[in-house]
Amino acid sequence: MKIKVGASSCGIAAGANSLIEILESDYSNISTEITGCIGLCYLEPIIDIYDEDDNLFRHVKVTPNDLKEIIENPKSEKTLIKKEDEDILNRQTRIVTENYGYINPEKMEDYLNAGGYKAIGKCVKNLTPKDIIEEMKIAGLRGRGGAGFPTWFKWNAALNSKNEKKYIVCNADEGDPGAFMDRSVLEGDPHRLIEGMMIAGYAIEADEGIVYVRAEYPLAIKRLQKAINDARNYGLLGKNVFGIEGYNFDIRIKAGAGAFVCGEETALIASLEGERGMPRLKPPFPAQKGYLGLPTNINNVETLANVPWIINHGASKFASFGTETSKGAKLFALTGKVKKGGLVEIPMGMTLREVIFELGGGIKNDLEFKGVQMGGPSGGCLPKEMLDLPIDYESITKTGAIIGSGGMVVMDETNCMVNMAKFFLEFTCDESCGKCTYCRVGNKRMLEILTRITEGKGKLSDLDLLEELAIKVKEGSLCGLGQTAPNPILTTLKYFKDEYLEHIEEKKCVSGTCKDLIHYIINPEKCVGCTLCSRVCPVGAIDGKVKETHFINEDLCIKCGKCYDTCKFDAIYID
Amino acid sequence: MCCEDLKEEIEISEEQYLKIDEILNMYQDPEGNLISILQKIQSELNYIPKVVISYISEKTKIYESKIFGVVTFYSQFRMAPIGENLIMLCQGTACHVNGSEKIGETIKEYLNIDVGETTDDNLFTYTNVACLGCCSLAPVMMIGDKTYGNLTTDKVKEILKTIQKKN
Incomplete structure (x- = not known):
């Protein structure tokens, strides 16, 4: 018997470590390994038990009390994964995630046994840099970090930029709130990234790689560092790799220090150089003048993690997944008000409805679906009318949203779209580096307008002003941050204009989110006078005698919602 | 500043x-x-x-x-000392739509400090941080290097109380 415990950040947060501790102390005769997140985050902690005949029994939401039973009887139904949850995995196209759940990310031999480092071996033995770039072209691999730029084109530019010293940089500064695809790779299969970087390095003739990881991912940094050390000790990184005289390649990690704008190529380079992460004009592109002024190619984690698979299985196999212009599969972080939140790797072209309602199991508490935010603060909110849209670069971009790095945050009827637009703008205002006036000041002014709309002080003319400013900020900003910051506003204005009008004309927030526009009211027919609400009210705004109907004093109420949350008789409602 | x-x-x-x-x-x-x-x-x-x-x-x-x-x-750097336990409440989108604001209010009220402040006993400092990447467990916070997910107002108070008791 052997046991594998899902131990990425999500699994650990759900309690995987305490399970591992018990397994290691009380069941030391059974081999226990950790493995990456299989993506069913809503079922964590997940334990895979392999019996003597190597049959897999996957147990979910396991608590320390369940361990004894499932080890004695792996078939125990209590925590065994349900067929419908298993199907979520079966419907995916697992390329980047193929090893999740199988290998121990901290053990290099696991990756080697799974066929790891064969792709780079094939490259150095049989392929020239030009051949590899041609493979990427046939595969149709496009940048998974947000812009969707063809990978082969960037590599080709970097290869043609002749210099003795070149760099390959991996952008692991996954800053989009609501996205964790890159973290899953770094924590679940770090050697795949190393191999991808080695191939990219070979293709552009670079001898040094740098991974720029955000500081918020301590576990990812730890696992990647271990993987780099192991690969170096094995002779896969360093000088004369594979024993080939003059073939040198090494990788180092640089930890970011918390700045969303550093996801932009030129800002990332500035940050690598120890500067404030401020973008600069392009051209010159990093392929000509990048890190330390030398030719540099920057790719996202997921992009690079696709590369070994393409070399191993062939470019045409990769291109057989997806649509005409968007090939392969893409990782999405499906979160928000969805029942089965987690990580999914789907072939491009699957519809939003399939992802949200079939893989994601629909909306929590069976509420009404309202919208889905694609592409984080640079993307947009799409309404239910667009649920049948295929997810590919072109279709999504046409709507005003973007695929982005793959964040998919689902919202239900209790979420206010004006508030969402404001939320994203607060984020971009905070994260704007301040270089361009439109981004620095324009976003701030838009935030002020949105704030007054959510406070019930908006005017109809504000909507025109918002739109005008949004377009100017897009046009007047140097980098992707400013150019895309107005997208959440523009898409909510386009698809959810009614909500803006309700806030402005009727001073109403139907979702009950905007505090200034809601009232808590006690329904006299339901109130039994239990006094609980008046006891939890922090400002003494609720009056009433025992067993008599209570009432809320509007002048004192601070709309904290405590009474609403506490009432056991559903007697308090929001108007 | x-x-x-x-x-x-x-x-x-x-x-x-x-x-x-x-x-x-x-x-x-x-x-x-x-x-x-x-x-x-x-x-x-x-x-x-x-x-x-x-x-x-x-x-x-x-x-x-x-x-x-x-x-x-860079948001990682600070020019004032922090308490023994740094509370980092995630401000990601998934946490936002799942009610992280209420969790923040609860922390502030329970510890009687504002964002960026440290309690008088130097036990806690409360900050808001960008997405921690544990979106499926939203709302999420980290205290030190431990991540807590699926937070509710009651759960967060429980967690803070446990840390207080330990000291």
Whole structure:
């Protein structure tokens, strides 16, 4: 018997470590390994038990009390994964995630046994840099970090930029709130990234790689560092790799220090150089003048993690997944008000409805679906009318949203779209580096307008002003941050204009989110006078005698919602 | 933030200066590695005191203004000390739609501090952070290096209470 415990950040947060501790102390005769997140985050902690005949029994939401039973009887139904949850995995196209759940990310031999480092071996033995770039072209691999730029084109530019010293940089500064695809790779299969970087390095003739990881991912940094050390000790990184005289390649990690704008190529380079992460004009592109002024190619984690698979299985196999212009599969972080939140790797072209309602199991508490935010603060909110849209670069971009790095945050009827637009703008205002006036000041002014709309002080003319400013900020900003910051506003204005009008004309927030526009009211027919609400009210705004109907004093109420949350008789409602 | 507003809370000891020297000596090109240097110093001292900025400048000949610029640009760096437990409440989208605001209110109310402040007993400092990447467990917070998910107002109070009791 052997046991594998899902131990990425999500699994650990759900309690995987305490399970591992018990397994290691009380069941030391059974081999226990950790493995990456299989993506069913809503079922964590997940334990895979392999019996003597190597049959897999996957147990979910396991608590320390369940361990004894499932080890004695792996078939125990209590925590065994349900067929419908298993199907979520079966419907995916697992390329980047193929090893999740199988290998121990901290053990290099696991990756080697799974066929790891064969792709780079094939490259150095049989392929020239030009051949590899041609493979990427046939595969149709496009940048998974947000812009969707063809990978082969960037590599080709970097290869043609002749210099003795070149760099390959991996952008692991996954800053989009609501996205964790890159973290899953770094924590679940770090050697795949190393191999991808080695191939990219070979293709552009670079001898040094740098991974720029955000500081918020301590576990990812730890696992990647271990993987780099192991690969170096094995002779896969360093000088004369594979024993080939003059073939040198090494990788180092640089930890970011918390700045969303550093996801932009030129800002990332500035940050690598120890500067404030401020973008600069392009051209010159990093392929000509990048890190330390030398030719540099920057790719996202997921992009690079696709590369070994393409070399191993062939470019045409990769291109057989997806649509005409968007090939392969893409990782999405499906979160928000969805029942089965987690990580999914789907072939491009699957519809939003399939992802949200079939893989994601629909909306929590069976509420009404309202919208889905694609592409984080640079993307947009799409309404239910667009649920049948295929997810590919072109279709999504046409709507005003973007695929982005793959964040998919689902919202239900209790979420206010004006508030969402404001939320994203607060984020971009905070994260704007301040270089361009439109981004620095324009976003701030838009935030002020949105704030007054959510406070019930908006005017109809504000909507025109918002739109005008949004377009100017897009046009007047140097980098992707400013150019895309107005997208959440523009898409909510386009698809959810009614909500803006309700806030402005009727001073109403139907979702009950905007505090200034809601009232808590006690329904006299339901109130039994239990006094609980008046006891939890922090400002003494609720009056009433025992067993008599209570009432809320509007002048004192601070709309904290405590009474609403506490009432056991559903007697308090929001108007 | 202005340099003048920052009060120095502690004196830097001889030993700590030696440690800073050691960190500075690790890099041949301190300017290009300024962020890594500051990260190491912060993990040593718990924050970047103003006098340390002057000290780094003196030793490396990097302008003080540049170091100050870098320290204030990146959210990881702080110029004031923090309490024993740093509460980092995730402000990601998934946490937002799942009610992280209420969790923040609860923390503030329970500990009687605002964002960025430290409790009088020096046990907690409360900050908001960008997405922690545990979106499926939203709302999420980290205290030290431990992540807590699926938070409710009651659960967060329970967690804080447990830490208080331990001390």
